[in-house]
Amino acid sequence: MKPLFTNGMTWLTQPFSYEFMQNALIAGILIGTLCPVIGAYLVVQRMSFLGSVVSHAVLPGLAIAHFWQWPLAVGAFVIGLCSTFVTAWIGTQSKVKPDAAMTIILSSFFALGIVLLSVLQTQLNLEALLFGDILTITRADVWLILAVALVVFTAIKAFYKELLYFTFDTAGAEAIGLPVQLINFSLMAAITLTIVAGIQTVGVILVVALMVTPAVTAFLLVKELHWMMLVGAALGALGSVLGMYVSFYLDMPCGPAIALVVFGFFILAFLLSPKQGMLTRRFQTS
Numbered sequence: 001m002k003p004l005f006t007n008g009m010t011w012l013t014q015p016f017s018y019e020f021m022q023n024a025l026i027a028g029i030l031i032g033t034l035c036p037v038i039g040a041y042l043v044v045q046r047m048s049f050l051g052s053v054v055s056h057a058v059l060p061g062l063a064i065a066h067f068w069q070w071p072l073a074v075g076a077f078v079i080g081l082c083s084t085f086v087t088a089w090i091g092t093q094s095k096v097k098p099d100a101a102m103t104i105i106l107s108s109f110f111a112l113g114i115v116l117l118s119v120l121q122t123q124l125n126l127e128a129l130l131f132g133d134i135l136t137i138t139r140a141d142v143w144l145i146l147a148v149a150l151v152v153f154t155a156i157k158a159f160y161k162e163l164l165y166f167t168f169d170t171a172g173a174e175a176i177g178l179p180v181q182l183i184n185f186s187l188m189a190a191i192t193l194t195i196v197a198g199i200q201t202v203g204v205i206l207v208v209a210l211m212v213t214p215a216v217t218a219f220l221l222v223k224e225l226h227w228m229m230l231v232g233a234a235l236g237a238l239g240s241v242l243g244m245y246v247s248f249y250l251d252m253p254c255g256p257a258i259a260l261v262v263f264g265f266f267i268l269a270f271l272l273s274p275k276q277g278m279l280t281r282r283f284q285t286s
Contacts, residue, residue: 015248024134026142028240028258031198032210034149036232037156038194039215040225041187044167048216049099050084052208053106055195057083059113059204062129067120073144073196080192083109088184132203132255134244148197152190156229163187164225202255209259210236213266220269220276235265 015021042048058076065075083105090101117124128136156163165173166183174180198207218232243258250257271279 011249015245020135020137021244021248023137023139023142024244024254025241027137027145028134028244029237030142030145030149031202031207032214032236032238032240032258033233034145034152034194034236035198035207035211036214036218036236037229038152038191039211040218040229040232041163041167042191043212043215043219044225044228047098048212049102050087051191051195051211053087053102053109054080054083054192055199055204055208056106056113057109058192058196058199059110059129060116061113062124062199063113063116063120063122066122066124067116076196076199077192079109080195081189084188084192128203129199130204131253132199132206134202134254134258145197148193152193155186155190159183159186160226167225202258206255206259210239210262213259213262214239217262217266217269220266220273235262239265 016025039048039051042051058080061075061077061079062072063075064070064079065072087098087101087105090096090104091098096104114126116122117126125133162173162178162183165176165178166180166187170180173183194211195207198210202210214232214235215228217235218228218230222228222231239262240258243261244254246252246261247254247257269277271277274280
């Protein structure tokens with residue numbers, strides 16, 4: 001454990017005096033901002049588990065891409081997007097409920113990924129993929145994450161009204177002539193891109209926590225979707241920064257530290273939200 005109290009305010013700047021920590025800080029803020037913005041759509045549509053499906057389903061793509069020496073992000077994106085379509089296809093072609101279809105795809109694709117890692121004898125670090133290693137982020141990784149964030153944010157800003165209509169009333173959006181299938185495809189692509197960008201930062205498993213937890217926390221605090229995205233993004237970015245401080249000074253893994261910090265935000269909102277907090281409701285009714 002590193003000393004917290006040093007001369008002046010150096011404890012604030014000391015962690016980021018190293019280049020790898022500077023890269024981690026920028027990447028953490030970008031991912032912490034991006035994930036909750038996309039997560040807000042999943043939360044409102046009650047499809048939060050889809051994020052977990054995609055995050056696990058990218059593993060076969062990572063194994064194949066590594067074996068053929070392709071960019072890992074390409075393999076992860078293709079297979080992750082494929083998993084969303086297979087999930088939707090099962091739902092439309094049978095009586096299987098969405099949650100059951102998602103569970104099947106999650107377990108099957110993840111199992112296939114484990115098998116491919118073994119059969120192809122790749123040197124991928126499975127623990128790093130599952131739990132992330134933000135401290136190994138390079139400047140090239142930061143630029144990739146920034147590019148993904150700019151693409152996603154630009155698309156959301158340009159088509160916010162269509163996305164809003166689609167999110168809350170899919171049937172109505174289709175009735176007035178909006179390209180519902182294209183909107184759904186674009187949203188799935190944005191979700192997959194976000195997860196691929198976040199894998200190295202916090203890992204396959206914990207990227208879902210950063211995508212869903214700040215968005216749900218914001219859901220407890222505000223009503224409108226745009227405020228939910230803004231508040232969620234602020235909480236995600238703040239959680240990433242605080243998580244890195246916790247990781248640095250308490251010698252904890254960075255990804256889990258970030259996930260625990262944003263979970264702490266959720267607990268505070270769950271208890272103290274002005275209108276939906278468990279404790280505040282009790283005080284208002286007493």
